[in-house]
Amino acid sequence: MATPYSATAEPLLDVLIVGAGLSGIGAAYALQERCPGKRYAILEAREAVGGTWDLFRYPGIRSDSDMYTLGYGFKPWKNPKAIADGPSIRSYIEETARESGILQHIRFGHEVIGAAWSSTEACWTVEVKHHSTGEARTLRARFLYVCSGYYSYEEAHRPTFPGEAEFQGAVVLPQFWPQELDYSGKHVVVVGSGATAVTLVPAMAKSAAHVTMLQRSPSYIVTRPSEDAIAAKLRQYLPAQLAYRATRWKNVLQSIVLYRIARSKPKLAKKRIVQLAKQELGPDYDVGTHFTPSYKPWDQRVCVVPDGDLFQAVREGHATVVTDEIERFTASGLRLKSGQELPADVVVLATGLKIKLLGGMQLHVDGQLVEPNQSLTYKGMMLSDVPNFAMAFGYTNASWTLKADLTAGYVCRLLRYMDRHHLDIAVPRKEQNVEPEPFLNFTSGYVQRAQAVLPKQGSRRPWKVYQNYLQDLLTIRFSRLADGVMHFGPKGVMP
Template identity: 55%
Template sequence: MACEHVDVLIVGAGLSGVGAACHLRRRCPEKTYALLEARDALGGTWDLFRYPGVRSDSDMFTLGYSFRPWTGPTSIADGGAIRAYIRDTAREYGVDRHIRYRHRVVRADWDSATARWTVHAHRDDTGETVRLTCGFLHVCAGYYRYDAGHTPDLPGLDRFAGRVVHPQHWPADLDHAGRRVVVIGSGATAVTLVPALAARAAHVTMLQRSPSYVLALRSRDALADTLRRRLPARAYHAAVRGKNVLVTTATYQLSRRAPGLVRRLLRRGVARRLPAGFDVDRHFSPRYDPWDQRLCITPDGDFFAALADGRASVVTDTIDTFTAHGIRLASGEELPADVVVTATGLNLRVLGGMALRVDGVEVDPARTVAYKGMMLSGVPNLALTIGYTNASWTLKADLVAAYVCRLLRHLDRTGQQIVTPRPPPDDERVPLIDLRSGYVLRSLDALPRQGRKAPWRLHQNYLRDLLLMRHGRIDDEGVRFSRAGSPERSPTRA
């Protein structure tokens, strides 16, 4: 069977995949490309998640692309606005014409003799398997499963007479107006859902096993509002983006160097927005330090406003069992509920769940080492996009997409065809994602590792990574360049 060939094949048509394709159009316009998208629409996360109030938890001047200004009125945008921004970007750069929908990639095989990947994709619309070949494979499929969110074992759930939903698959027919809702969880999704549901529900209770840090931020950016009236879109977008990068970086660094100070500042901010006598220490003082897990953002303090006016409440306890009409807690209290929302996290998935083989040898991603946070040791001509955990996802996605273009131009300029990351010379390994969130800890054993120093280290620092990836050497000690016909060392033994 003949295979269609493209220079670059991008897996995923979400925020990262569309951005990667746009970078190719801008920086390597001679390259042919295609995007394979498992779902029937572009947008990725921002098309999948449709729960009430869904929004960004990063400002849009950094969550948006570096090459296309965000011109919306708010800095913290809702899911629909983000989806429209991705769609309009794809249309503006002609990327939308290169997307193959309902193509779920199941396997990719590298052949050193031809310097090509053969990619096998299942078409969910026709049931057939299609094959494409490419010189470079860029995986922009995120890092979690789209088909199933994480739901822990909930004792007695079968006795509950109400409705149970997971935010990842919000039912369009769910009407929560006038109903009692319990949201299980304390992360970003729960903090988003509570005020959105409280606008129409009889009452919303956030049930958390342990607290998270919650920070109120303005939904509008004051600098953007000022500069928007005086500068062209690209100029004010760049200025606000730069300012937000510096503020976010400084906040994270302060949190790591003076966690006690940041803990006190966060607690003070919460206490100012809640009524006197509210038990802030019980409900908003986590056991971990700031940025051991992501901070939860509440735009304009809408979450705290719902708590302050009584439309919502927070309970810190553990579940004993579900009952027919609610949840009985370990303390003996029973929370009445008509609807229960399990905002209990994600299930991580590496490389979109696809299998990899290099010259006939299966690749175990957990036994590889990441190079610059974007390639895997022993795996040629493949990049994957995993965004920042302490800043906007797109800041890292933009760096990776631009670096892929640098690599492609270097290959063309030098007459090479293959770039293969090497493992670091020492045996020191640390987790690729430096967070203590449950969804990360549950999947650490399945993730690639990283080294102790560059270029095998992801700094989680945009300014350092910007220097490394935009201005650092391409032919550094972490990679080997070669031509077709040179077999690669098995990545599972790297």
């Protein structure tokens, strides 16, 4: 990869982390604790810590995973709300970075454009652009650790519809929420049925005249208490760290069991979820149309509503669910394919994310372009034939942080192993007898749209992506590093 500018002379870094969100701060903490003395830096394209939790500012923004597993294993979540709001999560990440001395290692406003690996030098040369000055710089690091998430911060999935130019109201995207938007006393239509939509509807219904959730097809939606009663009890009788760990494991095991039941007995799980929706909405509500998906539970992510807030908004008449498709925008709202007219002053397109792998950077290895969609993922966190590289990619059926924590631990194990054996290069080599399979077995639109972008998993270990914390705990934390697939060597030639 060509470097069209002169580099600013800087010492060689041991590890360069990309992204100062939940994963990046966790990775830095693991490095400080388990690999003391390693020189590292974090590059963050935005001007603040938090990643997702700094970007999204739409009404009601919150986690859909409990904070005892979405939070860090080393820092207890002390807020009584297990399903937490976005600002609280952002503060928690910032506090972690500040208390741990990580802030001083972050270079804000630095976007990574590309990275080139040289086996001769056994290091990455990373091209960086500083947003405020436009200055281009080059950094060098022995290990590249990408914690930038999996979607674009600059673009959302934004379908277009006939008649939009006629519409007299406002059309907004949750990812780019206009803070000056006043929807109080207005009619709002939220287009979508995923986690963002089910968060927006009850939050906006508190002050809007009425909110309609318009969906092409239903999602699975389940109620969960916003506060964990067992966690509260444990905090009364146990030290904070012990209570937190006990709650964390309780929630990990509970999610694994419920997921296994749902996947092994999908008809039973579907029936139970629909029954729970009917209990929330009453016997006369048409849950068959509006809350009964055509797919199996966990073919797409199950949406969580804390304390049943969405159901409450519908039950009390502040919100309505309509299952239909948009034919066109009109001056005063939306006309649906059924002929129904929905009046709207504000239309929110909660239509999904746009996948952007590795923060959009290009990788080159010894002059060859890396095409991630042609690569296999080693243990769900490294790319085949890409040396001294890892990426944080969390679970789709559980908290993101659980997998990110395991990845950070593995990277530290790998670095210590290489130090002990005086090795410079570690690379998982693709095996010929492994069949490629989709990286994510999800039917969600954002995943299906990204099949040409995402890497693949393999048909057997260590190329499998398990989506199971206990299996990953065994294969990542306790497995042999020199497993015959991971190749090691000194600088000079790719092993």
